[in-house]
Amino acid sequence: MDMNDNNSFIPLDVSNSIWEHFFTVAPLVVVGTKEGDGYDMAPKHMAMPIGFENYFGFVCTPDHSTYTNIKLHKEFSVSFPFPDQLVLTSLSALPRVKGISKFDQIISTLPSKKANTIDTLLVAEAYLHLECKLYKIIDGFGSNSIITGSIIAANVHTDYLKISEKEEQEQLKSNPLLAYIANGRYAVISETFNFPFPKGFNR
Incomplete structure (x- = not known):
């Protein structure tokens, strides 16, 4: 690909949202709150x-109960599901039925467990659990906000704990990661490579 060839690029209209016009890779997590x-x-x-x-953040809209729940209770959990938990993760996005709480309608049927240090639920079958106290909410990104938390407890599944750099590729091949391909697709990542950092690089 000739990156200097102007014919290789299409200008996007930045007066509207650009994110529907190409693919990006993101983690897929489930945020738990008290409601x-x-x-x-x-x-x-x-x-x-x-x-x-030890800080974690995500984008949310004040129109969602996740936002109002965190603003009220000052805490939230984060679960990173295994790839084979995709369907259950998707079920947590089902819209509410009027007059019936989402907990009674959906959440009570999902495999979950109580967090250790805060009053929220975690996805039972996940490879990483984070328990967070609200740090800061930053409003004003159009109709969206960034919610950030201080991680006060974290637990990782034994198969996903990094042990040796020499074994990382084989470890991820045996224990892949679930990724969201925005918008509307997903991927299971099992093939990875060492990043070619320049000599002497420091983060």
Whole structure:
């Protein structure tokens, strides 16, 4: 591909959202919150560590119960599902039925467990669990906000704990990762390669 060939690129109209016109890779997580007498769980893909310390954040809209629940209770959980949990993860995105709580309708039937340090649920079959206290909500990204939390507890499945750099490729081949391909697709990542950092590189 000749990156200098202008015919290789198509300009996008930035007066509208550009994200529907190409693919990007993102993690797929399930955020758990306390809601009323029950709980809520919702999948999120605009999610990431915030820096190299123990902070995690994701994009949400104030119109969603996840936002209002976190603003009220000041805590949330994050579950990273195994690839074979995709369908169950998708079920947590089902819309609510009017007059019936999402917990009674959907969440109570999903395989979940209580978090250890906060009053939320975690996806039982996940390879990474994070328990977070609200750090900061940043509003104003159009109709969206960034919710960030301090990680106060974390648990990783033994098969996904990094042990040796020499074994990383084989470990990921045996224990793949679930990724969301925005918008509307997913991938199971099992083939990986060492990144060619330049000599002397420091993050």
